Amino acid sequence: MNSTPSAKPKIAIVTRDEEGISLQDFLSSRLKVTKRAAKAMIDARVVWVNRKLVWIARHLLKPGDKVAFVVQRSTGAKQDKTADARPHIRILWQDEWYLAVDKPAGVLTQGRNSAEELLRVQEHNPDIHAVHRLDRETSGVILFSKNDEALEAAIAMFKTHRVIKFYNAIASGSVDRLSSTLTETIDGERAVTHMRRLQASADATFLSLRIETGRTHQIRRHLSGIRHPIIGDRQYGMKHSDDPRVLSVTRQMLHASELELPHPMISGVHIKAHAPLPADFRAALKLFGLGKRGKK
Numbered sequence: 001m002n003s004t005p006s007a008k009p010k011i012a013i014v015t016r017d018e019e020g021i022s023l024q025d026f027l028s029s030r031l032k033v034t035k036r037a038a039k040a041m042i043d044a045r046v047v048w049v050n051r052k053l054v055w056i057a058r059h060l061l062k063p064g065d066k067v068a069f070v071v072q073r074s075t076g077a078k079q080d081k082t083a084d085a086r087p088h089i090r091i092l093w094q095d096e097w098y099l100a101v102d103k104p105a106g107v108l109t110q111g112r113n114s115a116e117e118l119l120r121v122q123e124h125n126p127d128i129h130a131v132h133r134l135d136r137e138t139s140g141v142i143l144f145s146k147n148d149e150a151l152e153a154a155i156a157m158f159k160t161h162r163v164i165k166f167y168n169a170i171a172s173g174s175v176d177r178l179s180s181t182l183t184e185t186i187d188g189e190r191a192v193t194h195m196r197r198l199q200a201s202a203d204a205t206f207l208s209l210r211i212e213t214g215r216t217h218q219i220r221r222h223l224s225g226i227r228h229p230i231i232g233d234r235q236y237g238m239k240h241s242d243d244p245r246v247l248s249v250t251r252q253m254l255h256a257s258e259l260e261l262p263h264p265m266i267s268g269v270h271i272k273a274h275a276p277l278p279a280d281f282r283a284a285l286k287l288f289g290l291g292k293r294g295k296k
Contacts, residue, residue, distance in 0.1 A: 009048075009068045009069060009070050009244055009247040009248050010068070010069055010070070010071065011066055011067065011068045012026075012030050012066075012067045012069075013064065013065070013066055013067075014026065014061045014062060014063055014064060014065040014066075014067065015063060016063045018061065018063070019061070019062060019063050020060055020061070020062075021060070021061050022057065022058050022059065022060060022061070023042060023047065023049065023054060023056070023057060023058070023059040023060075023061060023067070024038045024039050024042060024057035024058070025038075026061055026067065027041060027042070027047065027067070027069065031071070038057075039057050041069060041071075042054070042055055042056070042057050043055065043057075044234075044250065045234030045235075046069055046070045046247070046250050047067065047068070047069045048067070048068040048069070048241075048247055049061070049065055049066070049067055049068075050065055050066055051066070051068070051240060051241060051242055052239065052240045053234060053238075053239045053240065053241075055234070068244075068247050069247075070247060070248055070250050086113070086118055086121070087104055087107065087118065088122065089101050089102070089103070089104075089107075089115055089118050089119050089122060090102040092141065092273040092274065092275060093271065093272070093273045096146065097145065097146055097147070097150040097263075097264075097265045097266075098131075098143060098144065098145055098146060098150060098154065098271060099119065099123070099128070099143070099144045099146065100141055100142070100143050100144075100259060100271065100273035101115065101119065101141070101142060101144065102139070102140065102141065102275040103115045103134055103138075103139060103140060103141075103142045103256075104139055104278070105136075105137050105138065105139040105251050105278065105280065106136060106137065106251065107136065108136050109130050109133040109134055109136075109142060110130050110133065115130070115142065115144075116128060116129065116130045116144065119144060125146060127146060127147050127148065128144050128145070128146060129144060129145050129148075129151045130142065130143075130144055131143040131144060131145055131151065131154040131155060131158065132158060132214070134256055135217070135220075135252070135254070137232075137251040137252045137254075138252065138254045138255065138256060139254075139255045139256070139275070139278050139281070140167070140255045140256025140257055140275045141256045141257065141258060141259040141273050141274070141275045142256065142259075143259060143261075143271070143273075149265075150264065150265055153264035153265055154264045156264070157261055157262065157264045158214075158261075161212060161213070162261060162262055163259070163260070163261040164210065164258070164259070164260040164261065165210065165211050165214075165256065165258070165259055166208060166209065166210050166256075166257050166258035166259075167208070167209045167210075167211070167219055167254060167255060167256050167257060168198075168206070168207065168208060168209070168254075168255045168257050168277060168281070169206075169207045169209060169219060169223065169230050169253060169254045169255070170204055170205070170206055170207070170230065170231045170232075170253035170281070170284055170285065170288065170290070171204065171205045171207055171223050171228040171229065171230055171231065172203070172204060172228055172229050172230070172231050172237065172238060172246075173203065173204070173205065173227070173228050174200045174201065174202055174203070174204075174205055175195075175197050175200060175205040175207065175228055177195075177197065178196070178197050179194070179195065179196045179197065180194075180195050181193070181194050181195070182194075182195060182222040182223075182225070182226065184221075184222060184225050186215040186216065186217075186218060186221055186222075187215065187216065189213070189215055190213060191213045191215045191218050191222065192211070192212035192213050193209055193210070193211050193212075193218060193219055193222045194209065194210045194211075194212070195207055195208075195209050195222075195223075196208045196209070199290050199291060200290075201288055201289040201290055202289075203243070203245075203288055203289075204231060204288035204289070204290060205228065205290075206285060206290045207223075208257075217235075217236065219254060220233055220235070220236045220252065220254065221236055223236075224236035224237065230252045230253055230254050231246060231249050231252075231253045231284065231288070232246075232249035232250065232251050232252045232253050232284070233252040233254075234252075237252070245287050245288065248287070249284055249287075251280070253281055253284050255275070255277055255278065255281050256275065257274060257275055257276075257277070258272075258273070258274050258275075259271070259272070259273050260272040260273075
């Protein structure tokens with residue numbers, strides 16, 4: 001769905017004849033793609049002007065401006081024909097009540113062409129519902145119920161904070177502490193994130209994170225708050241960078257690796273699922289000099 005993080009950003013320089021052209025029209029013309037495809041690139045926040053992230057399609061360019069971008073697989077006329085191809089959702093664990101699946105990055109949890117909708121078709125069960133959510137660009141474990149009774153019981157379980165959720169992230173910069181707990185409130189609500197450093201290089205850190213609370217964008221906002229935003233996070237991350245590697249990462253490097261909770265319907269049983277790191281995440285680790293195995 002996204003171009004691999006190892007893809008090198010391309011750079012185009014605005015000519016005098018292109019003075020006053022919008023960023024969307026510039027990309028459409030230079031890449032020979034539709035304006036819709038050019039807008040999709042800008043919306044994906046993979047376009048930089050003079051090393052500054054720009055997400056406004058109408059942004060006017062000046063002669064000499066340097067436009068850097070990563071061409072995504074979904075860009076271009078050939079890809080337009082396959083844009084509605086349905087990805088297969090990998091099931092990590094299931095029983096008669098629930099499914100734990102590995103949601104790919106770039107797929108919504110709920111809505112049109114979402115993981116929920118895809119699973120209903122894939123499993124021939126229109127009663128499948130998401131118990132909780134992951135951001136569109138976050139990959140990894142997510143739990144779905146197979147009927148309304150299971151859904152209500154799982155939602156009640158999540159409210160008890162007996163659910164254990166682990167994530168992996170690649171953060172900008174070198175995090176000094178081996179472990180720490182982030183407790184900055186989010187939207188006036190208590191938020192707790194336990195952070196452990198697995199490995200660090202000069203420019204990035206591979207982290208394991210466990211959240212006690214589930215506030216909106218909690219991990220992304222907590223890491224941004226300590227000035228180590230997630231690499232590829234265009235909302236809370238860096239808006240300006242001289243590092244071409246940062247430009248080449250086309251989605252936030254956040255992955256829900258583990259989920260564990262008491263089975264809401266069967267006493268004494270636990271649901272536990274693990275999702276391995278996806279290929280784009282492993283490629284980003286390599287890109288920033290971080291190995292497969294973190295140092296504990």
